[in-house]
Amino acid sequence: MKNIIRTLALVFITSGTYAQQLPFTSQYMFNDYLINPAVGGSLDYMPIALSIRSQWTGLEGSPKTQFLSAHSKLGRKIGVGGYVFRDESGPINEQGVQLSYSYHIQTADKTFLSFGLGGMLFNHSISTSKLKFDEPDDLALSNIKQNALSPDASFGILYYSESFKVGFSVPQIFQNNLYENLESDNQNTLVRHYFLHGEIIFNVNDNFDIAPGMLTKMVPGAPPQFDVNVKGLYQKKYWLGLSYRHQESIVTMVGMEYKQFQIGYSYDITMTDIGDYSSGSHELYLAIKIGQKELPKRTAKFQ
Numbered sequence: 051m052k053n054i055i056r057t058l059a060l061v062f063i064t065s066g067t068y069a070q071q072l073p074f075t076s077q078y079m080f081n082d083y084l085i086n087p088a089v090g091g092s093l094d095y096m097p098i099a100l101s102i103r104s105q106w107t108g109l110e111g112s113p114k115t116q117f118l119s120a121h122s123k124l125g126r127k128i129g130v131g132g133y134v135f136r137d138e139s140g141p142i143n144e145q146g147v148q149l150s151y152s153y154h155i156q157t158a159d160k161t162f163l164s165f166g167l168g169g170m171l172f173n174h175s176i177s178t179s180k181l182k183f184d185e186p187d188d189l190a191l192s193n194i195k196q197n198a199l200s201p202d203a204s205f206g207i208l209y210y211s212e213s214f215k216v217g218f219s220v221p222q223i224f225q226n227n228l229y230e231n232l233e234s235d236n237q238n239t240l241v242r243h244y245f246l247h248g249e250i251i252f253n254v255n256d257n258f259d260i261a262p263g264m265l266t267k268m269v270p271g272a273p274p275q276f277d278v279n280v281k282g283l284y285q286k287k288y289w290l291g292l293s294y295r296h297q298e299s300i301v302t303m304v305g306m307e308y309k310q311f312q313i314g315y316s317y318d319i320t321m322t323d324i325g326d327y328s329s330g331s332h333e334l335y336l337a338i339k340i341g342q343k344e345l346p347k348r349t350a351k352f353q
C-alpha cells in the first residue's frame with residue numbers, strides 16, 4: 051500500500067513541472083499579488099478579486115483552480131492582504147490560505163520600493179477513490195486518502211510607480227516534504243520557486259494605452275519558463291490582450307471595467323500534445339475596487 055501511495059505522489063505531484071506544484075492564472079497581470087506579497091498595498095484602493103480557471107477543458111481530471119484575494123494599504127507605508135485558493139487536479143486536491151504584510155518606502159517622486167512577507171498554510175490530499183485499479187473490488191485501495199498539512203512562507207520585492215512595476219518573489223521557501231509516510235527523497239518535496247515579473251504602461255493618446263509585460267518562472271533543476279504579454283486599453287475601460295507562454299500556450303484576453311467593477315476572460319490555445327485531447331483552457335476574472343478615485347483622462351496608470 052505504501053508503494054501505491056508513493057507512486058501516486060510521484061506521478062501527480064512531483065513530476066517537476068511548475069503547474070503541478072503551484073496553481074496559476076493566465077490573467078496574473080491583473081492580480082500579481084497572487085505571485086508576490088510585496089504587491090499588497092501598492093494601489094490607492096483595495097481590490098477584491100476572484101479568478102476561476104478550468105485548464106485543458108475536455109480532458110478527464112484536468113486542473114480546476116479558484117482564487118479569492120484582497121489587499122490594501124494601511125496608512126502610507128504598511129500593506130496587508132490575503133488570499134484563499136482551491137486547486138483540484140484528478141485525485142490531487144489542494145486548499146490554502148496566505149496572509150501577508152508589506153512595507154513601502156518612497157524612493158523618489160511617485161516611485162516606491164516595497165518588501166513583502168507572506169505566511170501560508172496549505173492542505174494537500176490524494177484521493178484514490180477517483181482512480182481505477184486493476185482489481186476494482188479492492189475497497190482498501192479505492193478508499194485510501196492521504197493528507198498533508200504544510201505551513202510555508204513567501205518573500206517578495208516590488209519597485210513601482212504609477213506607470214511601471216518590476217518585482218521578484220520566492221514562494222515555498224521552506225521546501226517541506228508532503229507526506230511523512232513516504233520514503234524520504236527529493237521527489238516528495240515542495241520546490242522553492244523564483245518569479246521575476248514586470249509591466250509598463252505607454253500612453254499613446256487620450257484614448258489608447260499599451261501595456262507590455264513579462265513573467266519568468268525559475269525552478270532549480272528545470273529550464274526557466276517565461277511569459278510575455280501585451281494588452282491594449284481603450285479609455286482605460288476596455289482591453290484586448292495577447293500572451294505567449296514559452297512552448298506551452300498562446301493566451302487571448304478580453305475585458306472591461308464599469309465603475310468599480312472589472313471583468314476579464316482569457317482563453318489558452320494549447321501548443322503541446324495535450325491539445326490533441328483538450329479544447330483549451332478558460333479563465334474568468336472578476337474584481338471590485340473599493341475606494342478607487344477617478345483618474346484624469348490622460349493618466350496612464352495600473353488598474
